[in-house]
Structures are given as C-alpha cells and as structure tokens.
Amino acid sequence: MNFIKRAFLSVKAKKGKSILQLFVFTVICVLVLSGLSIQSAAEKSAELAKQQLGGTVTLSYDQEKMMQEQREARESAGSEEDRESFRFAQTPVEVEDAEKLTTLSQLSGYNFTSRTQAAASSFDPIETSSSASSSNSNPMGGKMPDNGMSDADVTLQGVVFTDATSDFMDGNAEMTEGTHISDEHIGKNVAIIEETLAEENDLSVGDTIEVASTSDEDTTVKVEIIGIYKTTSTSTDSMGMSFTSMNPYNKIYVPYTVANEMKGEDYEGTIDSATYYMADPADTDSFIEDAKAMDVIDFDTFKLDANDDLYQQMVEPINNVASFSKNIVYLVTIAGAIILGLIVMLGIRERKYEMGVLLAIGEKKSKLIGQFIVEILIVAIFAIGIASLTGNLVADKIGDQLLSQQEEASASSSADTNQFGGKGMQMGGGGMGAPGGFGGPGGQAGAADAEAATVDLDVQVTPSDLAKLTGIGLLIAVIATLIPSLSVFRLQPKAILSRQD
Structure with a gap:
C-alpha cells in the first residue's frame, strides 16, 4: 500500500x-x-x-558645539582668571548658502526664518494683564537687565512663506482677510497682523503701520498690511506674560528681509535658520549626505538637524x-x-x-x-x-x-523626561x-x-x-x-x- x-x-x-x-x-x-x-x-x-509628520531638516547655528568648545576651553585654562565666561552668541546663516540647498532633488519645499523684537510706533500693542506692572521685573525675582527686551512690544516673525509656518499648518492660526506672505514679497515692506491687534487699532488690509528698532532709535520701518490672521494660541508661561512682545496677538509676520532690516546692517543677507521639507521622509538621510557633499555650508559652525524627535516618540x-x-x-x-x-x-x-x-x-x-x-x-x-x-x-x-x-x-x-528638563x-x-x-x-x-x-x-x-x-x-x-x-x-x-x- x-x-x-x-x-x-x-x-x-x-x-x-x-x-x-x-x-x-x-x-x-x-x-x-x-x-x-x-x-x-x-x-x-x-x-x-x-x-x-513629514521629513524636515533644519539648518542652524550649532549652539551645542559652541558651548562644548567653550567648556573645553575653560577646563584647559590655567587659572580661574584666564577662564572666559560663557557667551551665547549666534552666527546667522547666509541666505545665499541656504538657497543652494533648495536645489537638491529630495525637497518639496523650504522656509527661512529670521526673528526679532521691535517697538510699535504708529499703533498700540495688545497689553497682557501683567506686562504693564512688570515690564522690568524678572519673574524669578529682581530686575531684568535693560537690553532692549523691555522696550519691545511686538515680535517680527520673518519668513518666506507664512502658510508654511507651524502656526498655520497646525491650525493655531488662520487667515481671515488678505493674502499670505510668499517668496514674491521678499524685499518688500509688507506684513500680516493678528485680528485682535487689527481691531484694537482699527486697522485693515491696505493700511500702513510703523515699527521701530529697540537698539537703534533711528531705525524704523513702515510696512503695508496685506493680510489679517486669527490665532488661537495663548501665552500661559510666566515669562511670556511678563513681556508684551511675547503676547501671541502681537506677533507680526513679515518677509525675513524686513526682520533683518530691524536687526541692523550686520544681518543683511542672513537668516536665523532654514528648514527644508522632504518630498519623501525616507530621503532625509540622503538629503543630509548630499547637502554635506555640496560643501557650501561650514559644518564646523552650523548643523543640519533632522528634527525627528516627534517621529521617534x-x-x-x-x-x-x-x-x-x-x-x-x-x-x-x-x-x-x-x-x-x-x-x-x-x-x-x-x-x-x-x-x-x-x-x-x-x-x-x-x-x-x-x-x-x-x-x-x-x-x-x-x-x-x-x-x-x-x-x-x-x-x-x-x-x-x-x-x-x-x-x-x-x-x-x-x-x-519633560519634568526633569529633557527634550x-x-x-x-x-x-x-x-x-x-x-x-x-x-x-x-x-x-x-x-x-x-x-x-x-x-x-x-x-x-x-x-x-x-x-x-x-x-x-x-x-x-x-x-x-x-x-x-x-x-x-x-x-x-x-x-x-x-
């Protein structure tokens, strides 16, 4: 059988x-x-x-490396008198160098950022409940140093595309009138302001406002309002409530060239950071490799950060x-x-x-x-x-x-991790x-x-x-x-x- x-x-x-x-x-x-x-x-x-989440890579000054170098220099100093104090200086990124990376094939978009504080000249900012009484007070106790921060009452958020910022993409802000800032507005004096700020000052699209530098009283800039947005963000931290400029209603979006003008001549043609967005998140590593191979960025001073903390979490x-x-x-x-x-x-x-x-x-x-x-x-x-x-x-x-x-x-x-000061x-x-x-x-x-x-x-x-x-x-x-x-x-x-x- x-x-x-x-x-x-x-x-x-x-x-x-x-x-x-x-x-x-x-x-x-x-x-x-x-x-x-x-x-x-x-x-x-x-x-x-x-x-x-998408794939994002940020080009910015390598603050951690700078601090490490300063720490090593202090440790190698012969005596306490020879040790220099820590300096929190930041080197801006050259726009010309940042733009060269936008030619890489992995990208679907980019944004440049330049941020500064300024003083409202032709309009009244939205005051916080505690800003008036504590404009020079340190939330931790004592007096704040007079470095111009106490005189600033608006924040100028310099960008290339406002519709590509986190506030707008995450739904914390939305346009109610006018148009977004885009690369067509680079070099032009235009702005987008918050709805509450516009209502309090009876401002509308087409009006002009003036802001002044807190470090150089001769530096003022007039910008035309091309859009009005509404924010749902609130400032709940003690530091933010102590400065009028950090009130979300006082955030004014401008082309990064306007923010640089307020900072001074030394910042012409620079940005604080550049963010690049991948067409395919899997191409993040290859983008960083290609960017380094181009040899246009000084990676002894700057760094490319993949910003994948949230993804890893x-x-x-x-x-x-x-x-x-x-x-x-x-x-x-x-x-x-x-x-x-x-x-x-x-x-x-x-x-x-x-x-x-x-x-x-x-x-x-x-x-x-x-x-x-x-x-x-x-x-x-x-x-x-x-x-x-x-x-x-x-x-x-x-x-x-x-x-x-x-x-x-x-x-x-x-x-x-967050409780003890982590990421x-x-x-x-x-x-x-x-x-x-x-x-x-x-x-x-x-x-x-x-x-x-x-x-x-x-x-x-x-x-x-x-x-x-x-x-x-x-x-x-x-x-x-x-x-x-x-x-x-x-x-x-x-x-x-x-x-x-």
Whole structure:
C-alpha cells in the first residue's frame, strides 16, 4: 500500500491523536500568524507616521558645539582668571548658502526664518494683564537687565512663506482677510497682523503701520498690511506674560528681509535658520549626505538637524510592539517544533509493532519516515486553514493590547523626561512648520503635535503573511517529524516482532 494512502488512513483511524496534534498546531499557527501580522502592521504604521509628520531638516547655528568648545576651553585654562565666561552668541546663516540647498532633488519645499523684537510706533500693542506692572521685573525675582527686551512690544516673525509656518499648518492660526506672505514679497515692506491687534487699532488690509528698532532709535520701518490672521494660541508661561512682545496677538509676520532690516546692517543677507521639507521622509538621510557633499555650508559652525524627535516618540511604542511580535514568532516556532516533536516521538514509540510489520514485509525505512511526515502535514494544512480564518481577530486583539501598554510606558517616560528638563523643555523658534512647497502650501503634513499625529495598528492578515505562515508551518511539521523519526533507522523488524511476541 502506498505510504501516502497509509498516512491518510492513519490520521482518520487515530482521531484522538490527530485532534490533539490539530489543536496544538492550530495554536502555534495562530500565534505565529499574529506575530507576522503585527509586524506588517507596525511597518505600515511607522511609514504612516513618517507621512503624517513629514521629513524636515533644519539648518542652524550649532549652539551645542559652541558651548562644548567653550567648556573645553575653560577646563584647559590655567587659572580661574584666564577662564572666559560663557557667551551665547549666534552666527546667522547666509541666505545665499541656504538657497543652494533648495536645489537638491529630495525637497518639496523650504522656509527661512529670521526673528526679532521691535517697538510699535504708529499703533498700540495688545497689553497682557501683567506686562504693564512688570515690564522690568524678572519673574524669578529682581530686575531684568535693560537690553532692549523691555522696550519691545511686538515680535517680527520673518519668513518666506507664512502658510508654511507651524502656526498655520497646525491650525493655531488662520487667515481671515488678505493674502499670505510668499517668496514674491521678499524685499518688500509688507506684513500680516493678528485680528485682535487689527481691531484694537482699527486697522485693515491696505493700511500702513510703523515699527521701530529697540537698539537703534533711528531705525524704523513702515510696512503695508496685506493680510489679517486669527490665532488661537495663548501665552500661559510666566515669562511670556511678563513681556508684551511675547503676547501671541502681537506677533507680526513679515518677509525675513524686513526682520533683518530691524536687526541692523550686520544681518543683511542672513537668516536665523532654514528648514527644508522632504518630498519623501525616507530621503532625509540622503538629503543630509548630499547637502554635506555640496560643501557650501561650514559644518564646523552650523548643523543640519533632522528634527525627528516627534517621529521617534510616535514610533517607539510601535517598534517595541514589532520587536515583541518578532520574538513571539521565534519563540513559538521553536517551542512549537519541540512540542510537536515530543508528540510525534511518543506516537512513534507506540507504533513500533506497526513499523515492525511493515519493515518485515519489505517496506523501506525512508517511506515510513515519509508516512509520518505526510501525517503531520495533513494536520498542518487544516491548522493553517483554521489559523487563516481566526488569526486576524486574535492578532488585532493582541496588537491593540501590546500597543496600549507600550504607549502608556512611552507616555510615562516622556512625562518624566519633560519634568526633569529633557527634550520637552525647548525654546520655541516659530516658523519651522510644514512645507508650503517652493511656491506655497502643499506637499507634506507639517510639524503636527504629538497629540494630533496619532498612529494606530491596523492589523490585517495579508497574502504575504499567509505565505510566511505556510512556510513556517511546513518547516515546523518537517522538523518536528524528521528528528524523532530518525530512530526508525535503528529498528530491526525481527527484534521488534520477537519482542512483541
């Protein structure tokens, strides 16, 4: 009788053993399929997170490197008198150099930022509740140094594209009248002001306002209002409430050339920073490599920062889940092969007489092993079929539970980091929003808040997952059967039958 036919008859005759093997194999297949599906979902979710946040790279002065160099210089000084005090100077970026990087193929957009404070000359700023009484007071106690900050009552946010700033892209600001500032307005004296500031001073699109420098009283600039926006931002920190210029209603968007004019001649043709937006977030590293290869930026002074902290924060729980599910696949595969191997081994021991008879009538030992493999493969096919029908539901439940646990752990870690002055405590620079393309809004999703940009695991069993499960299942079946079956080669039919007698 053909060994394949004997295998089918054996599976049918030994229902109890076959059901046990089917149950064990089904559990193994469901867990393996769950792990594979969760891994696939995690990869898709990580890619979705990149698309949500976009890829941004910021070119700015390397403040950390400067501080490190000053620290090393102080440590190498011979005496306390020779040690220089820390200086928080900042070297601006040359616009000409920043513009050269905009020619790289990975980009979908860019924005330049130049920020300064100024004094309102022809209009009244919006006063905060505490600014009038504490304009020269330090929130931490004592007097603030008179460095011009106390005289400033508006903030000039110099940009190339206002619709590509974080406030507008994140929904914290929206245009109510007029038009956005774009690259067409570079070199022109135009501005966009906040709705409350406009109403309090009875200003509208087409009117002109005047601002003055706080460091040089002879420097004044008249700008034409081309747009009015409405902000939902509020200044809640004590420092912001102590300075009128930091009131969100007193933020005036202007071309960066206007902000530079207020800063003085030394800042002509410069910017504080440049932000570049990737057409594909995966091209971030290649953009940085190409930018360095152009050799137009002095990277001893400046740095290109990928700004991926938020992305890393979002995908950390997902990566943890993916890593855990990968370990599940490995552990279940190994454990499953061992458990099935033990079951097969016990079955082989119970069937010595059957094997002795078959060997005595001339059946080859290799075909006996083939029969055992076919038997377990029959069980494997049914187990894989059941797993493919139920695996998606199990994987979805497991994935949601794992992601929930990882998100709680990540949130707790982030809270601890922010509490003790970690990455969460950063000075806002503004104007580093999502890309507006080379001509305005478009391409990327922008620098979304962590709360706004959420990523879920959409666990779905794919044909690729089923193919992998089939391969792993068959591998488990063969290994679990082949290793115990090697004992067949040591069997002698005469000894088996005589022992049985």
